[in-house]
Amino acid sequence: MSSQTSNEYEKYYVPEKSKLAVMATIGLMLSVFGAGSILNDMTFGEAEGGSSSWTIFLVGLFWFMATLFVWFRTAIRENMAGMNSVQLKRSYVLGMWWFIFSEVMFFAAFFGALFYLRTLVGPWLAGEGEGGRMNHLLWDNFSYSWPMMETPQEAVGGAASQPMANQGSFVSPHKSMAFKDATAWWAWLPLWNTIILLSSSVTVHFAHTALLKSNKSKFNLWLGISVALGIIFVGLQALEYYEAYAHYGLTLNSGIYGSTFFMLTGFHGFHVLMGMTMLLIQFLRSVFGGHFTAEDHFGFEASSWYWHFVDVVWVLLFLFVYIL
Amino acid sequence: MGAHHGPAKGLGRWLFTTNHKDIGTMYLWFSFAMFILGGAFAMIIRAELFQPGMQLVEPGFFNQMTTMHGLVMVFGAIMPAFVGLANWMIPMMIGAPDMALPRMNNWSFWILPPAFLILASTLLMEGGAPGFGWTFYAPLSTTYAPPSVTVFIFSIHVLGLSSIMGSINIIATVMNMRAPGMTYMKMPLFVWTWLITAFLLVAVMPVLAGCVTMMLMDIHFGTSFFSAAGGGDPVLFQHVFWFFGHPEVYIIILPAFGVVSQIIPAFSRKPLFGYDSMVYATASIAFLSFIVWAHHMYTVGMPVAGELYFMYATMLIAVPTGVKVFNWVSTMWRGAMSFETPMLFSLGFLVLFTIGGFTGLMLSIAPSDFQYHDSYFVVAHFHYVMVAGAVFSMTAAVYYWLPKWCGKMYNETMGKTHFWISFIGFNLTFFPQHFVGLAGMPRRIPDYALQFADFNMMSSVGAFIYGSSQILFLYNVIATIVSGKPTSEEKTWDGAEGLEWTVPTPAPYHTFETPPAVR
Numbered sequence: 080m081s082s083q084t085s086n087e088y089e090k091y092y093v094p095e096k097s098k099l100a101v102m103a104t105i106g107l108m109l110s111v112f113g114a115g116s117i118l119n120d121m122t123f124g125e126a127e128g129g130s131s132s133w134t135i136f137l138v139g140l141f142w143f144m145a146t147l148f149v150w151f152r153t154a155i156r157e158n159m160a161g162m163n164s165v166q167l168k169r170s171y172v173l174g175m176w177w178f179i180f181s182e183v184m185f186f187a188a189f190f191g192a193l194f195y196l197r198t199l200v201g202p203w204l205a206g207e208g209e210g211g212r213m214n215h216l217l218w219d220n221f222s223y224s225w226p227m228m229e230t231p232q233e234a235v236g237g238a239a240s241q242p243m244a245n246q247g248s249f250v251s252p253h254k255s256m257a258f259k260d261a262t263a264w265w266a267w268l269p270l271w272n273t274i275i276l277l278s279s280s281v282t283v284h285f286a287h288t289a290l291l292k293s294n295k296s297k298f299n300l301w302l303g304i305s306v307a308l309g310i311i312f313v314g315l316q317a318l319e320y321y322e323a324y325a326h327y328g329l330t331l332n333s334g335i336y337g338s339t340f341f342m343l344t345g346f347h348g349f350h351v352l353m354g355m356t357m358l359l360i361q362f363l364r365s366v367f368g369g370h371f372t373a374e375d376h377f378g379f380e381a382s383s384w385y386w387h388f389v390d391v392v393w394v395l396l397f398l399f400v401y402i403l
Numbered sequence: 404m405g406a407h408h409g410p411a412k413g414l415g416r417w418l419f420t421t422n423h424k425d426i427g428t429m430y431l432w433f434s435f436a437m438f439i440l441g442g443a444f445a446m447i448i449r450a451e452l453f454q455p456g457m458q459l460v461e462p463g464f465f466n467q468m469t470t471m472h473g474l475v476m477v478f479g480a481i482m483p484a485f486v487g488l489a490n491w492m493i494p495m496m497i498g499a500p501d502m503a504l505p506r507m508n509n510w511s512f513w514i515l516p517p518a519f520l521i522l523a524s525t526l527l528m529e530g531g532a533p534g535f536g537w538t539f540y541a542p543l544s545t546t547y548a549p550p551s552v553t554v555f556i557f558s559i560h561v562l563g564l565s566s567i568m569g570s571i572n573i574i575a576t577v578m579n580m581r582a583p584g585m586t587y588m589k590m591p592l593f594v595w596t597w598l599i600t601a602f603l604l605v606a607v608m609p610v611l612a613g614c615v616t617m618m619l620m621d622i623h624f625g626t627s628f629f630s631a632a633g634g635g636d637p638v639l640f641q642h643v644f645w646f647f648g649h650p651e652v653y654i655i656i657l658p659a660f661g662v663v664s665q666i667i668p669a670f671s672r673k674p675l676f677g678y679d680s681m682v683y684a685t686a687s688i689a690f691l692s693f694i695v696w697a698h699h700m701y702t703v704g705m706p707v708a709g710e711l712y713f714m715y716a717t718m719l720i721a722v723p724t725g726v727k728v729f730n731w732v733s734t735m736w737r738g739a740m741s742f743e744t745p746m747l748f749s750l751g752f753l754v755l756f757t758i759g760g761f762t763g764l765m766l767s768i769a770p771s772d773f774q775y776h777d778s779y780f781v782v783a784h785f786h787y788v789m790v791a792g793a794v795f796s797m798t799a800a801v802y803y804w805l806p807k808w809c810g811k812m813y814n815e816t817m818g819k820t821h822f823w824i825s826f827i828g829f830n831l832t833f834f835p836q837h838f839v840g841l842a843g844m845p846r847r848i849p850d851y852a853l854q855f856a857d858f859n860m861m862s863s864v865g866a867f868i869y870g871s872s873q874i875l876f877l878y879n880v881i882a883t884i885v886s887g888k889p890t891s892e893e894k895t896w897d898g899a900e901g902l903e904w905t906v907p908t909p910a911p912y913h914t915f916e917t918p919p920a921v922r
Contacts, residue, residue, distance in 0.1 A: 090916065091580070093501045096411060096419040100510035108517045111557045115521075118623045123550040150506075166579060170503035173575040181567050181609045188613030188643055192628065200636040209706035218631070232632035246546050247625055249633035331624045335634035338626035342617070 109139025430487025437479030473537025498582025596661030671738030759787025780840025810909025811887030831865025
């Protein structure tokens with residue numbers, strides 16, 4: 080045996096065994112299987128399995144959520160029982176940072192796609208540049224602008240007009256969400272959403288500062304305001320989607336502008352929802368459980384990092400999806 | 404060291420375990436099972452190609468076989484095998500009590516088997532399994548895909564989740580759990596290569612998730628990411644896929660570099676030559692892997708400026724890779740070498756991987772690639788790096804650490820026999836494929852022109868030799884575990900270095916509950 084280090088070393092807590100992973104697996108696989116069946120029923124028309132697919136999906140999802148709840152509760156209780164050494168806490172911090180990095184890369188895929196489509200593919204489809212040498216033969220009359228208000232398919236006269244145009248059916252919107260299509264700056268929803276989300280980042284920071292000064296009532300107040308702002312943001316996003324579908328003709332089927340618009344804002348909105356849920360849980364923990372001290376508040380801190388990340392993504396969205 | 408908690412009894416030990424060694428063992432056995440499954444698919448491919456003409460299977464099923472073979476081998480066999488190795492060895496190499504996040508570690512493993520179960524179940528689905536190749540290019544995988552593509556997409560999501568969690572765990576372990584004194588530049592190279600691999604995984608698996616999500620939306624919700632009719636571009640798929648896919652090939656090969664960098668010094672009885680440059684070379688390869696992806700798609704109609712950029716950037720990779728090969732060779736220079744099975748497989752790796760590297764260099768030249776593209780030359784190239792690179796080094800690792808894992812010695816004669824049959828079988832399979840590829844035989848086809856018949860027959864014979872040699876491997880490993888000669892030497896190999904050789908043999912259930920001192 081090699082020589083041991085000094086005796087003041089704090090033991091790293093390794094849980095003996097745990098059912099959590101297997102339970103989470105069951106929930107995840109059920110919901111994945113259910114979701115796949117739902118989509119295939121929808122698209123490829125397997126009517127028989129229709130109702131059971133939803134049941135499997137929802138049971139799986141509930142199972143998964145319940146397991147995650149127990150999982151986090153276990154981790155929190157371990158920490159409060161003093162089982163987590165300083166070193167173990169650092170593992171959690173690293174885990175959260177690298178998780179956020181993976182989320183950054185997820186959004187990078189969609190932003191990368193957006194840049195590629197806007198700067199290269201669009202002009203090429205209109206026959207410009209080196210990449211577009213043959214495209215005027217395929218997509219005669221198509222001219223490129225962003226937001227794309229006429230798809231190549233429409234430019235050539237519909238899906239039946241030529242073989243390459245037959246993949247799907249794409250109907251352009253008559254109005255886009257971009258700033259240049261807004262009726263007035265104060266009536267432009269994305270601007271208000273930006274103000275709301277940026278303020279919520281500031282209020283989360285205020286909450287953190289209050290917590291560091293051990294001012295719990297102020298912490299609860301600012302955290303509560305942040306959650307409320309998050310809820311308002313999600314509500315306004317829902318309103319925007321309603322507007323898009325009901326009045327703008329802007330849908331997932333609107334060609335590449337609709338595709339990128341809904342995927343980027345949709346995934347961002349989903350992440351806002353997740354971040355808001357995380358903050359809400361920290362709020363409930365603090366108000367009803369009396370959790371968090373000035374020294375030990377990783378659950379809150381991790382949620383706030385996530386919240387700031389979601390905010391940064393929005394700024395990029397605001398710039399590249401709405402303004403430019 | 405205080406009371407040891409031994410493993411629990413029965414199935415619960417494996418289902419509920421948080422122990423890095425148990426989880427590593429499960430990863431290794433699972434990946435071997437997938438290796439056999441993927442190998443079975445390969446045998447069907449080679450049986451069909453034994454002679455020209457249509458013999459055994461329908462063309463559609465042949466396509467499903469090439470697709471499933473690739474997916475199972477990449478995501479099911481090679482990647483989990485190295486994750487298993489990381490689980491077993493990294494805590495022992497850096498003097499940590501376990502992985503940083505043990506429960507999540509168990510979860511990373513346990514979502515893998517069901518994900519592959521649903522992926523394999525697509526073979527029984529109406530419309531058949533995915534048949535669009537493991538690279539699943541749109542629109543073949545969107546507009547023209549069978550319904551099983553939905554299942555395929557979700558299983559890719561789950562595999563990605565597993566990889567991301569596993570990698571976050573490895574990064575947290577390496578950054579946070581090193582014993583006092585184990586500075587970054589003292590870490591064994593296997594730990595270094597895995598740290599960088601884990602970084603690559605966390606960076607690109609989400610991109611793959613985004614890629615398959617765009618597919619899902621195009622298929623089920625009418626978006627037009629990969630359809631020019633709606634203003635999208637099928638080539639966008641290839642860009643996003645290869646932005647994941649190119650780092651992915653280094654994800655597969657970097658841990659192999661790490662393994663070989665442990666084994667060659669041990670059997671040369673010399674420290675690794677140029678440790679620092681090995682670390683920097685690994686990091687350079689990882690960096691370059693992000694900016695060379697379009698060399699997989701030279702023939703897709705990119706502007707010439709793009710072709711040139713990706714050509715030169717790709718050629719740059721040969722520099723750090725060359726540094727590595729040079730260092731391995733220099734490590735052996737004037738060493739007191741011996742040639743036990745792990746060393747044989749490492750040397751096999753060195754020679755054959757270098758051949759695969761050189762054919763890679765040929766493929767990197769854009770104008771010549773127009774001839775090589777999607778030919779059997781490409782198949783030969785990547786099997787030289789995937790099989791002779793990753794799988795050979797993995798095999799070497801198993802022989803190298805097996806005595807430490809189970810406290811018993813494997814049969815050396817059988818191990819060496821395994822190596823020579825593998826080596827001959829492998830080269831017989833894949834070397835002729837260079838020639839048929841250069842002569843124009845395309846990949847992913849069930850039939851071929853008559854002039855390719857002889858070489859294809861050789862390939863098939865070689866494939867069956869290589870495939871059956873794995874049964875010998877399995878037998879040797881099981882025989883070792885069941886009735887191998889017990890050994891309790893801490894250091895199985897007299898030239899081996901590292902903390903894992905300071906713990907008792909077999910390695911106790913818990914090691915380094917208090918960290919060792921590293922000078």
